[in-house]
Amino acid sequence: MIKMIFFDIDGTLRPFETGVIPESTKLAIRKAQEAGLYCAIATGRHWVEIYNEGLVEGMYFDAFVTLDGGYNYIPDAKRAKAQFTVNPGYKPKEYQFLMELPEQELPYFDPKFAEVLLKESIPEAMVERLLALLEKDPFPVLFLEERRLYANFINEDLLRTLAYVHTGVPPLLPLSEVKTKEQLMLIPILKKEQVAPVETELSDCHLIRWSDGLSYDIAKKGVAKIHGIQRIIDRLGITMDEVSAIGDGWNDVEMLESVGLGIAMGNAKPEAKAVAKHITEHILSDGLPKAVDFILDLNRKEG
Numbered sequence: 001m002i003k004m005i006f007f008d009i010d011g012t013l014r015p016f017e018t019g020v021i022p023e024s025t026k027l028a029i030r031k032a033q034e035a036g037l038y039c040a041i042a043t044g045r046h047w048v049e050i051y052n053e054g055l056v057e058g059m060y061f062d063a064f065v066t067l068d069g070g071y072n073y074i075p076d077a078k079r080a081k082a083q084f085t086v087n088p089g090y091k092p093k094e095y096q097f098l099m100e101l102p103e104q105e106l107p108y109f110d111p112k113f114a115e116v117l118l119k120e121s122i123p124e125a126m127v128e129r130l131l132a133l134l135e136k137d138p139f140p141v142l143f144l145e146e147r148r149l150y151a152n153f154i155n156e157d158l159l160r161t162l163a164y165v166h167t168g169v170p171p172l173l174p175l176s177e178v179k180t181k182e183q184l185m186l187i188p189i190l191k192k193e194q195v196a197p198v199e200t201e202l203s204d205c206h207l208i209r210w211s212d213g214l215s216y217d218i219a220k221k222g223v224a225k226i227h228g229i230q231r232i233i234d235r236l237g238i239t240m241d242e243v244s245a246i247g248d249g250w251n252d253v254e255m256l257e258s259v260g261l262g263i264a265m266g267n268a269k270p271e272a273k274a275v276a277k278h279i280t281e282h283i284l285s286d287g288l289p290k291a292v293d294f295i296l297d298l299n300r301k302e303g
Contacts, residue, residue: 001302002261002295003238004038006065006229007288008247009045009055010165012265015283019166021055028289029059035296038062040232042225044208044217044251046144046185047071048099051107053167054091060084063236064109065228067144067185068208068251070121070219072228073114074235084108095168099147111146117231119146120220121182122205129201130186130218131175139194142170142187143178150177157189161215186218208251217251225255246291248272248283261298263291 007013007029014021029039040063041056047066050056060081063074089107099110106112134141140158142151150173151158162169186205188198195216199207206223207216225245233243244261245252248268256262257275264276266287273279278294281287 001242001299002037002244003242004040004062004233004236004244005032005292005295006040006042006225006243006245006255006259007061008245008249008252009041009043009050011248011267011283012246012252012288014055016164017284021057022286022288024286025288026059028292029061031289032292032296033060035299037295038236038238040229041065042069042229042245042247042252042255044068044249046149047109047111048097048147048149049167050109051089051099052092052095052097054089056109057089057091059089061109063232064114065225065232068217068219068223069225069228070119070184070223071111071116071146072118072231073111073116074232075109075114079113080108083110083113095170097149097168097170115235117235118228119182119184120223121184122186122218122220124179126202126204126220127178127183127186130188130198131178133198133201134175137194137197139191140189143173143183144185144187145181145183148181155189157191157214161189161210164210184219187215188218189215210249225251226258229255229259244295246280246288261295263294265291 032039039061041061042065065072087107140155149170151170204221205218206221207218209216241260243259245255245259246263248265253271262276263278264273266282280291
């Protein structure tokens with residue numbers, strides 16, 4: 001019996017092709033919740049990106065695995081649901097990358113309203129090595145902290161990457177800022193010949209390639225969505241066999257392979273499909289609602 005579903009965002013909830021979450025997907029989330037299931041996010045995105053893009057607008061989620069498992073939390077139900085009535089995840093009029101807003105303007109899923117269960121920062125030595133690489137051979141990097149997102153410089157490759165995920169251009173801050181706060185994830189935009197030197201120098205980190213082929217999530221070695229999922233379900237008293245996850249990307253493979261019911265989107269990478277227990281339709285053919293119906297049908301048969 002499935003008690004909780006974890007949803008990837010890009011390519012699963014939101015099509016890359018349109019950049020808009022279909023109403024049928026929002027209805028499917030509510031349908032799962034009305035059936036008594038917990039619904040949660042499991043994404044490589046930062047919660048600030050989720051806010052800026054309105055990626056969960058009008059949808060209440062019970063838990064968040066973000067930054068590929070590097071930052072994981074459960075909103076306090078009482079506070080978050082009260083805030084949901086004020087701001088159910090509305091996309092702001094202007095992008096906010098340095099989150100210094102009045103509390104009443106914050107989205108319900110701001111970690112200020114949550115219990116953070118697992119936070120994995122990149123080792124300082126690895127950050128220092130990246131900064132040394134940038135001195136020798138500069139390339140654009142997005143720096144992701146707990147409440148700030150920013151870049152070191154902007155070029156056409158970075159702009160293409162941002163357009164690919166339908167997000168805005170973050171502020172530019174000097175590299176001296178990087179050492180002032182914990183870095184939870186680094187996203188370099190690399191040319192092919194730059195990948196190997198970064199992998200060599202950042203030996204205590206791992207690189208996960210984006211679907212665009214240019215960008216990489218760099219996180220502390222061992223960080224994965226499934227570790228965030230484990231912390232959350234432990235807190236809720238749910239076993240891994242009682243968990244389903246739906247995803248499409250390379251960063252979803254371990255998650256889909258490890259949960260009780262891994263479902264790959266029809267548009268998923270071959271590696272994700274290879275480990276999934278079920279493959280639903282393409283995202284543009286209502287693959288997400290059909291995946292939720294598949295789960296609910298299984299529950300009815302088992303119940």
